[in-house]
Amino acid sequence: MSASQDDIESFQEKHNPNSDAHLPRSVPSLGKRSDWRLKSFVTLALTILTSSQAILIVWSKRAGKYDYSVTTANFSVEALKCAFSLAALVRIWKKDGVTEDNKLSMSFDEVNVYPIPAALYLIKNLLQYYIFAYVDAPAYQILKNLNIISTGVLYRIILKKKLSEIQWAAFILLCAGCTTAQLNPSSDHVLQTPFPGWMMAIVMALLSGFAGVYTEAIIKKHPSRNINVQNFWLYVFGMIFNLIAICVQDYDAVMNKGFFHGYSFITVCMVFNHALSGIAVSMVMKYADNIVKVYSTSVAMLLTAVVSVFLFSFHLSLAFFLGSTIVSVSIYLHSIGKPPR
Amino acid sequence: MSASQDDIESFQEKHNPNSDAHLPRSVPSLGKRSDWRLKSFVTLALTILTSSQAILIVWSKRAGKYDYSVTTANFSVEALKCAFSLAALVRIWKKDGVTEDNKLSMSFDEVNVYPIPAALYLIKNLLQYYIFAYVDAPAYQILKNLNIISTGVLYRIILKKKLSEIQWAAFILLCAGCTTAQLNPSSDHVLQTPFPGWMMAIVMALLSGFAGVYTEAIIKKHPSRNINVQNFWLYVFGMIFNLIAICVQDYDAVMNKGFFHGYSFITVCMVFNHALSGIAVSMVMKYADNIVKVYSTSVAMLLTAVVSVFLFSFHLSLAFFLGSTIVSVSIYLHSIGKPPR
Numbered sequence: 114m115s116a117s118q119d120d121i122e123s124f125q126e127k128h129n130p131n132s133d134a135h136l137p138r139s140v141p142s143l144g145k146r147s148d149w150r151l152k153s154f155v156t157l158a159l160t161i162l163t164s165s166q167a168i169l170i171v172w173s174k175r176a177g178k179y180d181y182s183v184t185t186a187n188f189s190v191e192a193l194k195c196a197f198s199l200a201a202l203v204r205i206w207k208k209d210g211v212t213e214d215n216k217l218s219m220s221f222d223e224v225n226v227y228p229i230p231a232a233l234y235l236i237k238n239l240l241q242y243y244i245f246a247y248v249d250a251p252a253y254q255i256l257k258n259l260n261i262i263s264t265g266v267l268y269r270i271i272l273k274k275k276l277s278e279i280q281w282a283a284f285i286l287l288c289a290g291c292t293t294a295q296l297n298p299s300s301d302h303v304l305q306t307p308f309p310g311w312m313m314a315i316v317m318a319l320l321s322g323f324a325g326v327y328t329e330a331i332i333k334k335h336p337s338r339n340i341n342v343q344n345f346w347l348y349v350f351g352m353i354f355n356l357i358a359i360c361v362q363d364y365d366a367v368m369n370k371g372f373f374h375g376y377s378f379i380t381v382c383m384v385f386n387h388a389l390s391g392i393a394v395s396m397v398m399k400y401a402d403n404i405v406k407v408y409s410t411s412v413a414m415l416l417t418a419v420v421s422v423f424l425f426s427f428h429l430s431l432a433f434f435l436g437s438t439i440v441s442v443s444i445y446l447h448s449i450g451k452p453p454r
Numbered sequence: 455m456s457a458s459q460d461d462i463e464s465f466q467e468k469h470n471p472n473s474d475a476h477l478p479r480s481v482p483s484l485g486k487r488s489d490w491r492l493k494s495f496v497t498l499a500l501t502i503l504t505s506s507q508a509i510l511i512v513w514s515k516r517a518g519k520y521d522y523s524v525t526t527a528n529f530s531v532e533a534l535k536c537a538f539s540l541a542a543l544v545r546i547w548k549k550d551g552v553t554e555d556n557k558l559s560m561s562f563d564e565v566n567v568y569p570i571p572a573a574l575y576l577i578k579n580l581l582q583y584y585i586f587a588y589v590d591a592p593a594y595q596i597l598k599n600l601n602i603i604s605t606g607v608l609y610r611i612i613l614k615k616k617l618s619e620i621q622w623a624a625f626i627l628l629c630a631g632c633t634t635a636q637l638n639p640s641s642d643h644v645l646q647t648p649f650p651g652w653m654m655a656i657v658m659a660l661l662s663g664f665a666g667v668y669t670e671a672i673i674k675k676h677p678s679r680n681i682n683v684q685n686f687w688l689y690v691f692g693m694i695f696n697l698i699a700i701c702v703q704d705y706d707a708v709m710n711k712g713f714f715h716g717y718s719f720i721t722v723c724m725v726f727n728h729a730l731s732g733i734a735v736s737m738v739m740k741y742a743d744n745i746v747k748v749y750s751t752s753v754a755m756l757l758t759a760v761v762s763v764f765l766f767s768f769h770l771s772l773a774f775f776l777g778s779t780i781v782s783v784s785i786y787l788h789s790i791g792k793p794p795r
Contacts, residue, residue, distance in 0.1 A: 255772070278790060279620065282783050286627065289779045292772075298639035300772050431596070431633075431641050432773070438630045439780060442623050446787070449619060 148400070155396035156409050162390035163413035168420055169386055173379040181375035182366055184359045186384055191351035193388040198345040205339065215339040219346065226331055227346040231354040233324035237317050238358060244317065247310030252303040254295060256314040261288040261407055263315075263322030268403050271326045276404070279450025284404075286443040291411050294418070294436025325406065329398045340399050344392070408447065411440055489741070496737035497750050503731035504754035509761055510727055514720040522716035523707055525700045527725055532692035534729040539686040546680065556680040560687065567672050568687040572695040574665035578658050579699060585658065588651030593644040595636060597655040602629040602748055604656075604663030609744050612667045617745070620791025625745075627784040632752050635759070635777025666747065670739045681740050685733070749788065752781055 205215050248256060265284045268274060276284065306314070332343050359367060366374070397406045415437050421427040546556050589597060606625045609615060617625065647655070673684050700708060707715070738747045756778050762768040 279787070282787055286780065286783055289776050289783075293634050293776050293780075296637065296773055296776075301769075304770075304772055304775075428642075429645075431645055432637055434645075435630050435634050435637075439627065439634075442626055442630075446620070446623055 152401045152405070155393055155400055156405055159390060159393035159397050159406065159409045160413045160416065162386060162393050163410050164416040164420065166383070166386045166390055167413065167417040168424065169379060169383045171417075171421060171425060173377070173383065181373075181377075181380050182359075182363045184355060184363045185367060185372050186380065186387075188352060188355040188359060189384045190387045190391060191348050191355050193384060194391050195345060195348040195352060197388065197392065198341045198348060201341045202339070202345065205341065214337050215342060217342060217345060219342070223335070224346055226327075228350040228354070230324040230328045230331070230347065231350040233320050233327070234351075235354040235358055237320040237324070239361065240313055240317050240320070242362070244310060244313045247313065248306050249302065251297065251299055252306060253314075255292055255300055255303045256306070256310075257318070258288050258292045258295075259314055259318035260321050261291065261411070263318040264325055264403050264407050267319070267322045267326045268329075271323075272330060272402075274402070275452050277450045277452040280404075280447050280452070283443040283446035283450060286439055286446070287408065287411055290436045290439030290443055291414060292436070293439060294415060294433045296432035296436070297430070325398075325403050328395075329403050332395070332398045340395060343399075344395050347395070404447075408444060412444070415440060493742045493746070496734055496741055497746055500731060500734035500738050500747065500750045501754045501757065503727060503734050504751050505757040505761065507724070507727045507731055508754065508758040509765065510720060510724045512758075512762060512766060514718070514724065522714075522718075522721050523700075523704045525696060525704045526708060526713050527721065527728075529693060529696040529700060530725045531728040531732060532689050532696050534725060535732050536686060536689040536693060538729065538733065539682045539689060542682045543680070543686065546682065555678050556683060558683060558686060560683070564676070565687055567668075569691040569695070571665040571669045571672070571688065572691040574661050574668070575692075576695040576699055578661040578665070580702065581654055581658050581661070583703075585651060585654045588654065589647050590643065592638065592640055593647060594655075596633055596641055596644045597647070597651075598659070599629050599633045599636075600655055600659035601662050602632065602752070604659040605666055605744050605748050606663075608660070608663045608667045609670075612664070613671060613743075615743070616793050618791045618793040621745075621788050621793070624784040624787035624791060627780055627787070628749065628752055631777045631780030631784055632755060633777070634780060635756060635774045637773035637777070638771070666739075666744050669736075670744050673736070673739045681736060684740075685736050688736070745788075749785060753785070756781060 202215060202217065209215070244253065261284065265276065265281070269276060328347065331347075332340070335343070394406060397409065415433075418427065418429065418433060422429055543556065543558065550556070585594065602625065606617065606622070610617060669688065672688075673681070676684070735747060738750065756774075759768065759770065759774060763770055
């Protein structure tokens with residue numbers, strides 16, 4: 114279930130083509146209440162999509178069908194999101210005509226930052242192949258919780274948004290709680306991680322956090338710009354950089370076996386699910402922020418474990434109960450600890 | 455190391471005969487600053503004594519010298535504390551003469567509540583023998599963290615003191631953090647605890663919490679009364695109820711082998727240490743409160759583990775690091791979350 118969170122990150126940012134297609138347009142005139150409802154809706158969507166995604170991954174692994182190329186799947190997701198964005202834009206153009214905010218073309222000054230998040234994810238994903246020389250997969254899952262801290266720190270530094278003291282405490286607790294929930298008898302391995310492993314884990318966390326925060330900065334810099342246009346450009350560069358990843362990692366396999374080798378019904382479901390949750394992430398970036406995204410994916414991780422109890426008769430550990438309690442308290446503290454405006 | 459916390463609880467309340475002997479007298483005239491220093495001093499003393507106590511227990515177990523009767527040791531601790539209180543009182547009488555606040559005799563109305571904490575601990579300690587039919591020792595250590603929650607709830611209900619929302623959150627975190635720090639691969643047993651085991655654990659937590667809170671109520675009801683007088687009466691009843699425990703549990707052993715059978719140098723150190731930390735608990739009750747006591751003993755638990763790394767080459771687990779982080783955040787939140795006056 115935890116493999117998913119990493120996959121999600123490698124699929125950058127997104128948009129929802131149907132139900133929400135004309136939301137961005139009306140956002141500036143929305144009241145506080147609608148704002149709050151939209152924020153809640155996209156957060157809930159992200160949480161549900163992320164956890165169902167993780168469940169699909171567990172399911173596909175259990176069915177023994179995990180022999181497709183991850184890089185081609187990543188590319189397919191980017192392409193699908195791009196198609197969704199275009200479809201949504203066509204609908205909007207038909208309804209409202211082409212305006213300054215929903216036209217596809219952008220000035221070079223605006224578009225030149227769009228490749229950065231995709232490039233950061235590419236570097237992070239390439240690093241991932243090297244870190245496994247130092248840590249095993251379960252230890253890597255534990256180390257990935259450093260993302261939470263890096264996102265918080267970069268959110269503060271780059272977006273210059275303030276978290277209150279209580280919210281900082283809550284964020285440390287979120288990290289500790291997620292890690293606690295994932296503890297298992299072999300987790301102590303992680304403490305023996307050699308120095309280069311720690312360094313790489315920290316660099317990867319910084320890359321991932323930076324990509325997320327940078328995406329938010331790009332999307333929020335032009336609040337009136339239609340989210341589908343912003344997504345279109347993010348996903349175009351996502352496609353390009355994932356193409357590079359295919360060439361670096363899977364060129365031979367794709368040439369010999371074909372692009373869609375090993376794809377099953379579950380794989381297609383996963384690609385669609387990833388595309389939709391990618392769009393949900395974009396929506397959260399537009400209408401909420403990275404902090405909400407981190408909370409949302411953390412809750413999704415817990416939700417996945419609970420659902421897995423029923424679907425795959427997993428057992429919940431005491432560590433999971435403790436971790437969930439700590440994450441719940443963290444969410445509560447985050448909500449009551451709003452900084453004074 | 456964890457056996458100690460339970461032992462501590464069975465040794466009720468206390469006082470320091472030398473350095474602090476004339477503090478109570480001067481308390482009413484102390485300023486805010488001295489108040490804070492006194493509070494810090496007794497809290498620090500309690501933390502250090504509690505953790506050194508735990509280390510002595512580990513040490514005595516490692517040396518294989520744990521075959522003395524626990525009930526006679528408990529009785530010795532009560533007797534020693536009683537002697538300390540009397541010695542301190544004699545010093546005070548010589549210096550200041552006998553006054554209303556430091557005379558040993560009390561009205562029946564005042565003294566009739568003093569047996570209650572000792573009686574509650576006796577019931578709890580007797581229950582302890584039965585709970586092991588349902589849970590093993592490591593699971594019992596985990597379940598004992600329920601004391602933290604019961605103390606918080608009873609503190610609120612009986613002493614009618616308010617904790618802020620943040621402080622409540624901090625208290626839940628303290629419980630979760632302490633439990634996390636104690637997690638080990640076999641901890642999941644505790645989730646299989648049968649219903650009667652849970653009930654007994656909850657009843658024991660309530661008894662222990664109630665005894666602590668009730669002691670605070672007794673001590674604070676007469677703030678001008680010398681703490682040594684209050685301690686004397688608490689310890690007299692502690693001796694009586696521990697005598698009952700000896701009769702119930704160890705009558706034959708004491709009659710056949712003698713009262714001090716199996717006592718070693720370490721045992722004597724432990725008895726002295728327990729007596730001193732018992733007195734520190736009393737001081738914390740007088741000058742701080744049960745919440746401070748719970749935080750103090752929780753930090754002592756963590757401190758013990760760290761010291762054990764050096765003394766007994768124990769290994770610290772990832773769970774311990776996470777638990778310590780959560781407890782640290784909890785302490786921070788408790789301190790910034792003071793309710794408005």
